[in-house]
Amino acid sequence: MDISSGFTDTSSPTSRPRVRFAPSPTGFLHVGSARTFIFNWLYARSHGGTMILRLDDTDVERNTEASVSSIFDGLKWLGLGWDEEYKQSERLALHRQTAERIFQRGLAYRDFTPAHTGDSEKSGAQGTWLFNPGMRELSPAESDRRAAAGEPFALRFRVPRDGLQVRFVDAVYGEQAKLAADIEDFALLRSDGMPTYHLASCADDADLGISHIIRGQDHLTNTFKHVLIFEAAGAKPPQFAHLPLLVAPDGTKLSKRRHGPVVSVTTYRDAGFLPEAFINFLCLLGWSPKNDREQMSLQELTAAFSLEGINRANAVVNFKEPATTPEGTFDPKAVWLNAEHIRALTVEDLSARLLPVVCAAGFNVEPARMLRVTPLIRERIKLLRDAVTAADFFFVDQLPPYDSAELIPQKGDAAMALKVLQRAREVLAGVEFKHDPLDGSLRAAAQELAIKPGQMFQPIRVAVCGRKNAPPLFETLEVLGRETTLARIEDAIRKLQ
């Protein structure tokens, strides 16, 4: 008889799914984990379900507090939140009870073999890797005797060795089947009594009433073991949905060691990504709304999300391998999406997000001023950080030094630049500092000097901005004001003389 699950969806249409994100605190939150969190969250929200955060911290050796706070930092930035929170290390009693129940049913056995020291004899004689010979067949009496004598043991699942097929249906990968004979007698309890990931995870999933397990595809083959555990523990396995993995351009799975900080969520935060843009980007990796939509708000994503839209092939996060320049390393699509989301923000909202970034860069900026500058740079920045270089001249008293040759307009010379600036000084002393009057008077001045408007504007632009590429001139002058403008033109004239 086959052990199977998931062939029928017994959940009624009205039942609320319960999903969980279960990171193990052994490192920072990386982008693949973030995407798993997001997909779970989206599924829960789009079905009126419950999102659960569970720290899978059964590996005492490798867990760190720093990792816990790093994961919370990342999740907090995403801003999605969750409904319930658990820590596996606080649920050990449940895990042991579950192990005991499985053992009592004869579906697990004690393995007194000393813990493996390494990868040793895995590829040895065929079949021997499946279990430790001798232990599986130990008589109950002998097993009890050695246990009573205090001999340490690991508890192993007694995987059926007949022709049994373990089956489940994956919402993404379809029907899955595997011969139990190809599954090793995996451990449930370590010799120190601590549960393994497989046991703790299944025991908790059952106990917490998890209805859908949405996780990385690296767990696809583990799921056969999990189905075995659920059944042995007398629990109905939940629905499964495995997500294609996020990989680096070289095809290998993302790792900080190999690929650097681009795999950490906080790197995106610190570079000035909008969380909603980052979420949008991650959603497009391995999932598609199938309608050519790309830029989507969280509401739109929630409405569009479905397990059917998830595809099966690994997705490359297309960052540049040598993580040299911070901005140049990100996937160009992520950067583009961020720019799209920036433009979708109201000026007030964008301004409020820009302010702390600019202040953190060392500029002393009033909120009111930021609000006036924001419309001038919003189409010129892709990451929030870009505001620092795009708008610096609005925030300083003294312009940083620039080459006076920059003041010379196209097809002109220093004499023309000087003439332009001197005329501009006169004009700007009298005109009202509003877009239209500035436009009109400066164009008129160009005509008087018999030069093109561009030749008139460029020296002024460089004089007030300190560089050639900048926001539109009249709006810029408006924000800068007469005093600053005239002072900077004065400086420019001095540079030319």
Next chain:
RNA sequence: GGCGCUAUCGUCUAGGGGUUAGGACGGAAGAUUCUCAAUCUUCAAACCCGGGUUCGAUUCCCGGUAGCGCUACCA
């Protein structure tokens, strides 16, 4: 090695027995413009290979190849 999964432009993807194989990012060219952006237009760019099935396969099946995953008293 064993077992499992996957394969459409450089990247993310849509599609699906008969299509000019669609979109997006990035790239190139052009338009617009006071510079830069933004915007608009255009262009280049893909069905891994081999067998079947079929009137017809990129699509369905099988095999190969490649990549990835699991194969721990890690998760």
